[in-house]
Amino acid sequence: MNSETELAPAVASILEAARERPGGESAVDVDARSLPDAIASAEADGRVPVIAEVKPTSPTADGTRDDDPVELAEAMVEGGASAISVLTEPSHFGGSPEALTRVREAVDVPVLRKDFVLEEAQLDVVEADLLLLIARFVDDLEGLVAAARERGFQPLVEVHDREELEAALEAGAEIIGVNNRDLAQLEVDLETFESVSPHAPDDVTLIAESGVSSPADVRRMRETGADALLVGSAIMDHGAGDSDVAANTRRLTEAEATAETSDDNGD
Numbered sequence: 001m002n003s004e005t006e007l008a009p010a011v012a013s014i015l016e017a018a019r020e021r022p023g024g025e026s027a028v029d030v031d032a033r034s035l036p037d038a039i040a041s042a043e044a045d046g047r048v049p050v051i052a053e054v055k056p057t058s059p060t061a062d063g064t065r066d067d068d069p070v071e072l073a074e075a076m077v078e079g080g081a082s083a084i085s086v087l088t089e090p091s092h093f094g095g096s097p098e099a100l101t102r103v104r105e106a107v108d109v110p111v112l113r114k115d116f117v118l119e120e121a122q123l124d125v126v127e128a129d130l131l132l133l134i135a136r137f138v139d140d141l142e143g144l145v146a147a148a149r150e151r152g153f154q155p156l157v158e159v160h161d162r163e164e165l166e167a168a169l170e171a172g173a174e175i176i177g178v179n180n181r182d183l184a185q186l187e188v189d190l191e192t193f194e195s196v197s198p199h200a201p202d203d204v205t206l207i208a209e210s211g212v213s214s215p216a217d218v219r220r221m222r223e224t225g226a227d228a229l230l231v232g233s234a235i236m237d238h239g240a241g242d243s244d245v246a247a248n249t250r251r252l253t254e255a256e257a258t259a260e261t262s263d264d265n266g267d
């Protein structure tokens with residue numbers, strides 16, 4: 001992996017910044033909340049398992065939300081989110097490790113650290129229940145998956161195509177996210193998940209990431225094998241700024257229940 005060919009300029013800039021960021025001084029020791037348990041709990045009470053993302057801004061966002069990350073995360077849980085993703089990348093996404101720590105103290109669902117972790121010391125910046133590793137950018141994926149597990153994290157390995165899926169499986173990944181956003185044009189295409197998901201073994205926890213914006217999208221991803229969905233923009237609604245994050249989350253977590261009770265196409 002670790003190919004920088006055909007990367008969008010914003011992604012090349014994100015990687016450059018990631019290489020400069022220091023790691024922690026000593027290994028963290030996490031007592032992680034289980035994502036599979038949180039997914040099972042949502043399924044049991046009829047909610048779609050959604051990992052809602054606290055993403056103040058991004059290279060593709062229309063604006064920035066300055067709301068308190070804790071208030072956003074609490075509203076997401078109120079809307080039925082099974083887990084929270086918190087951007088810790090500071091220079092392109094407006095995130096911080098401190099925001100993640102505050103969110104994890106405030107909610108009782110699993111919290112994902114969303115960042116561009118490239119080397120082992122960068123695992124030790126902050127405790128989280130789940131930790132994102134992007135297959136394309138990590139040189140020693142197997143080593144970093146193992147190092148994350150040694151610290152107690154549940155690694156979530158992000159892939160974009162079948163080759164990266166195979167690499168994630170060889171590295172021992174048990175939780176895999178298929179990112180619908182390509183890192184060359186930053187365009188989203190839900191067909192990405194649909195083309196990769198049939199090749200994932202049943203015992204993998206499979207997450208559809210990016211570009212899910214409506215209940216119809218939720219159902220489409222679930223029908224093609226998504227155990228959970230990672231959703232940022234449609235919940236944060238950067239353009240509106242003051243939109244109702246709990247309601248935005250609920251619209252997606254209730255997508256399957258509303259489909260059963262409604263005659264319309266429910267988008």
Ligand SMILES: O=C(O)c1ccccc1NCC(=O)[C@H](O)[C@H](O)COP(=O)(O)O
Nearest residue numbers: 058059060209210211212230231232233
């Ligand atoms: O979100 C971006 O603009 C972005 C740009 C460059 C690299 C990564 C980017 N996003 C990272 C993500 O994985 C998403 O935040 C996450 O999957 C949620 O996506 P969405 O629901 O489409 O906001």
